[in-house]
Amino acid sequence: MAKTVAELIFIPLPVIGHMKSTIELAKLLTNQDQRLSITVLIIQPLSGLRTGSAIATYIESLANKSTQQMRFITLPQDKNLPTRDPKAPMRFVNNYINTHCKHVTNVVTEIISQPGPGQLSGFVIDMLCTSMIDVANGFNVPTYVFYTSSACYLGFQLYIQTLCDEQNKDVVELTNSDQEVNVPGFVNPVPTKVFPSGYDTKEGVDYVLLISRKLREAKGIVVNSFLELETHAIESLTSDKSVPDVYPVGPVLNLEGGYMENSESDVIKWLDSQPCSSVVFLCFGSLGSFDEVQVKEIAYALERSGHRFLWSLRQPPSLEQASRNPGDYEDLGDVLPEGFRERTARTGKVIGWAPQMAVLAHSAVGGFVSHCGWNSILESLWFGVPIATWPIYAEQQMNAFEMVVELELGVEIKLDYKKDLFNPKNDFVTAKEIESGIRRLMDDDNIRVKMKEMGKMSRATVREAGSSYASLGRLIQEFIGNVP
Template structure:
């Protein structure tokens, strides 16, 4: 019999995809066991990383009342570490680390004020908040990492340390070459062109090595994936005794959308989709930081028009200066689109700004998804059984694209190695041609083999979170870890 409430300290990373996913795992845990309570310590984003989406989401957290979940917005230093383009990864990490003292103060106060009614049984920290492991150790409680990406990316990240420390490889030189290497857990050789971009620079590699070492200090790693999806990689990780236990707990999704004051926009998009035939519309959306210059926008428009398929296209304007990396909506779409495009595609296509992605992917009219391959987005597309055409942009999205197309056969390729630096939006990446875009759209809308495989995986993902499913069982084991220390 549990005598006191088991309290978990949960710390999300201050990025919209990370914080939303982390809040969802919090909801899942408390809904599964009423003896758990969670205190979420929210780190506000740097001004450079801030956007309307994350600011409004954080504000909504402080206003909402959730059973067994409370929120504390952490203070910031008067002069917090700022974005440094020459040391972007270490400066971002320093920003997170600057909150350790505030976390320490909050947890100490919680422990003092609870007077035996609650007991802190563990920290659950976002993958980019592993510096908080040191704080948890001070209170003699274990830390569980919530890895918001996939098992393949986890395997890659951990292997970087092996390449450097045990195999004595020059990872920077390797990642900037045009070759392939074998990585444990991947069935196919991995092209270096899809490596996570930080390992191409000294600053980035230093961060990745630190990150890899900190992950190994965790009690366990919870991954937003499904055993049936990444079976080979999860078995590989589980067989490595130098790695903490890996628990696939996904898909962890925010299916409520939360459009707020954008509800009229969402209603307009859904009304338009209601008038389209089933599985006839391709949806193009490139994430919270995805935007393109005018040359690339015109190639996308040409590719869409040439494909002949119906479409919904979320088109965002790149940041106008270097103070932020958040795109915005165009006031007048005609300034960036080819002349006459909107008139020629009237009735078969809809160009929008912000997109209610979950609502669109879940609509019966949507049959394909041109995606930046953020892991949350790929999980949502699999959940709804919508096949993807890969167009990675930044972060680990190139590895995600490689896994989906080459390893799993659950997506078609537009590009695997496209990369655009969100920290330098004016740098010119390669141009993806209209012909490549047209080909990818035709494949994702017409390839029945991929569509069938995605539908089967959709059923497996849904079964995984139901009682008796693989992810349901993983969450159960974790809850036992939390609560048995409190009995």
């Protein structure tokens, strides 16, 4: 076994999509070069997330996965946490992360004080944990940011900072206008209607600026994307001398699948009985849910479309609930139109939580109605399943725009739908719009062919001689080179 040379500190965001991809990146690095040793510092979930939630369960599972090259340490949680303000949710997230800086300092101090085979080489932190750059500076080691979204969105985020800091533009005013903006990294002008939630408020823009300014202090930005997918955006970033070195290493996915629950087995058995590429799969992520009126519109659209479907339907949390995560309905009949399940019993299946990766991998699935979270897009690409876009929050509207307009790998149900997770008043999509999107998704052979080709590229790029494999190799050499 090769001698460990470089010790890395990984700090993921305690959100399931961010954390899983960060852990997978750590696995990739240690599997490719045994000279690396990684300590993952786990920030416990934000207060208010229930025990037994997906993120809490996942963190518990990590305790038994430590190896000689990778170990997990859960950080203490302060008793006096910052106050959650529904009008400034991102400020709360940032303040919560900041409360862990002292704990990270203490743990890393302890690590380097003990005799070990490797020397501290750097921090690899989540894109929303940028305050940890100051902690890394205290140990005189560089920081690398793992950017769990697209290269296009990274370019957009840095562009917004340039508009504010160098051109003194009012981004709130721009976001609330009805314009199109030329953004570096995008071939097409970007309509302000697909700017992410939060850019229309001063609090939101201040948070974006805080993160973007810190991003520029990093030594490198590791992006969960690949050159063949986002060629223009990645070339735009790498040619900009004001941007740290960019390492596209994606798609970074958890392809192990894990254990099979009974409910998951039932879903796969149902798919086994469906014709190839005949099923449209509807799934809206860990925070995706709709009110009863919108649920009925989706049901009407599915019934009228005539297509086979698998629908992951989640119950929204009440405003009084401590957890902001959706759950499963006790009785789906309470929210679906009367007689819907009986009329569609032979062609459709409505479920709660969905084993998304296993479903997308199944040959019966021919289309994916998605919230356009970046992980979901990468999974859909990997399996060559075309997407119909229904973004909900965060940067998903820009991801949808990229898939439909920039890359022509998806069809639009809606590009600018936005849901405020802290406010029950939201946009509305009609059954006619949904039905039209589903029909185009399932009938467009051109997009299906393009998606299959991109799927082949996504697999080739991470294999030896692929561009992401080479980029990961350069990153490893950087880590090793940081050791004196």
